[in-house]
Amino acid sequence: MTRRGRHFLQIPGPTNTPDRILRAMAAPTIDHRGPEFAELGHEVLAGLKTVFQTASPVVVYPASGSGAQEASLVNTLSPGDAVLAFDIGEFSKNWAELARRLGLDVELMPGTWRRGVDPDEVAERLARDLRDHRGHLIKALLVVHNETSTGVTSRLPEIRRAVDLARHPALLLVDAVSSLGSIDLRHDEWRLDVTLAGSQKGLMLPPGLSFNAISAKALAASKEARLPRAYWAWDAMLAANVNGFFPTTPSTNLLFGLREALRMLVEEGLPAVFTRHRRLAEAARAAVRAWGLEILCERDDELSAVVTTVVMPGGHDADRFRAIVLDRFNMALGAGLGRLKGRTFRIGHLGDFNELMLIGTLGGVELGLAAAGVPFTRGGVDAALALLSVREAVESAPGVSGR
Numbered sequence: 001m002t003r004r005g006r007h008f009l010q011i012p013g014p015t016n017t018p019d020r021i022l023r024a025m026a027a028p029t030i031d032h033r034g035p036e037f038a039e040l041g042h043e044v045l046a047g048l049k050t051v052f053q054t055a056s057p058v059v060v061y062p063a064s065g066s067g068a069q070e071a072s073l074v075n076t077l078s079p080g081d082a083v084l085a086f087d088i089g090e091f092s093k094n095w096a097e098l099a100r101r102l103g104l105d106v107e108l109m110p111g112t113w114r115r116g117v118d119p120d121e122v123a124e125r126l127a128r129d130l131r132d133h134r135g136h137l138i139k140a141l142l143v144v145h146n147e148t149s150t151g152v153t154s155r156l157p158e159i160r161r162a163v164d165l166a167r168h169p170a171l172l173l174v175d176a177v178s179s180l181g182s183i184d185l186r187h188d189e190w191r192l193d194v195t196l197a198g199s200q201k202g203l204m205l206p207p208g209l210s211f212n213a214i215s216a217k218a219l220a221a222s223k224e225a226r227l228p229r230a231y232w233a234w235d236a237m238l239a240a241n242v243n244g245f246f247p248t249t250p251s252t253n254l255l256f257g258l259r260e261a262l263r264m265l266v267e268e269g270l271p272a273v274f275t276r277h278r279r280l281a282e283a284a285r286a287a288v289r290a291w292g293l294e295i296l297c298e299r300d301d302e303l304s305a306v307v308t309t310v311v312m313p314g315g316h317d318a319d320r321f322r323a324i325v326l327d328r329f330n331m332a333l334g335a336g337l338g339r340l341k342g343r344t345f346r347i348g349h350l351g352d353f354n355e356l357m358l359i360g361t362l363g364g365v366e367l368g369l370a371a372a373g374v375p376f377t378r379g380g381v382d383a384a385l386a387l388l389s390v391r392e393a394v395e396s397a398p399g400v401s402g403r
């Protein structure tokens with residue numbers, strides 16, 4: 001079928017890649033051992049520190065997010081080490097399963113998939129670990145910052161405080177694949193030990209790059225860690241990075257794109273990027289509520305700024321609805337993952353995204369609900385418009401100064 005107009009890629013990653021980044025990547029590949037590459041390497045490695053809000057090193061792998069998940073574990077842990085993970089969504093569960101396959105002793109704390117990691121539970125579990133352990137202390141916590149399957153953002157600063165209050169030495173490993181570059185994330189201030197991320201969400205790039213930001217404590221742990229590692233090993237990577245190079249062939253053209261993405265984030269300013277995501281998310285939720293549909297996330301202080309997971313009314317299949325939206329309106333919405341399959345759909349509102357894209361997206365959802373015969377109340381798009389118009393008037397009109 002021929003479809004006119006731009007495809008709306010409103011899944012919560014991969015996200016829409018801006019033309020500026022596409023153009024930056026459409027360049028001849030250069031010698032990855034030459035002087036021009038060294039400049040590129042130095043610029044992206046420094047730029048990544050800004051986005052991770054860290055002075056520590058950030059390494060780059062030619063891999064999807066799961067590669068960076070594996071790297072965070074094999075570099076810091078030893079066979080049989082106890083790690084604490086949380087069953088709060090599909091990505092959290094997958095990371096725990098990956099850890100189990102690597103030979104770690106994974107304790108998966110049960111969760112409802114409607115809330116994030118509970119700081120009080122963390123504090124209680126770690127205190128008990130210190131009381132009871134017989135030489136088998138929990139070595140690491142695996143926390144997904146923004147659970148992309150549920151649209152729930154865990155309260156990382158409170159989780160950090162819980163670990164501190166328990167005076168527990170565990171490493172805090174954080175998956176920030178869908179939060180980096182969209183939701184405030186402070187690797188240094190929150191003393192995260194490894195923060196991992198990927199290229200295809202807030203960074204607005206195609207899939208294919210992923211990252212580990214490495215604290216001094218994590219680096220020290222890597223000297224003792226005995227899980228087998230070769231390709232993912234930090235030491236060879238960090239040694240080559242000093243001169244702007246990589247130990248193996250890097251994804252040169254994706255790095256051209258990354259350089260552009262990092263410049264764009266700095267031009268807009270990280271605080272403005274975070275505010276933009278929060279506003280658009282609020283407008284998206286206003287639409288869902290006006291439709292009379294349920295948002296999966298239960299807590300107001302854990303609502304995701306990058307994705308809204310919507311519960312389908314009973315008896316209606318979310319995947320059929322998504323298929324209609326794709327077919328009729330040329331828009332891809334996120335599927336329900338794992339146990340949420342068919343029961344939820346996800347509206348991605350992150351990356352290179354603005355008010356009109358949001359209104360178009362919500363318009364597509366509203367048309368799709370009608371087309372699929374799902375019971376809902378009209379007026380979601382209006383509710384989003386109302387919310388966006390009220391605030392915009394004075395704040396950022398060009399030429400308006402003062403208040």
Ligand SMILES: *Cc1c(COP(=O)(O)O)cnc(C)c1O
Nearest residue numbers: 064065066091146148175177178
């Ligand atoms: C998208 C995502 C991943 C992605 O892993 P891939 O290997 O790139 O598919 C991991 N964790 C979270 C929280 C994500 O949102």
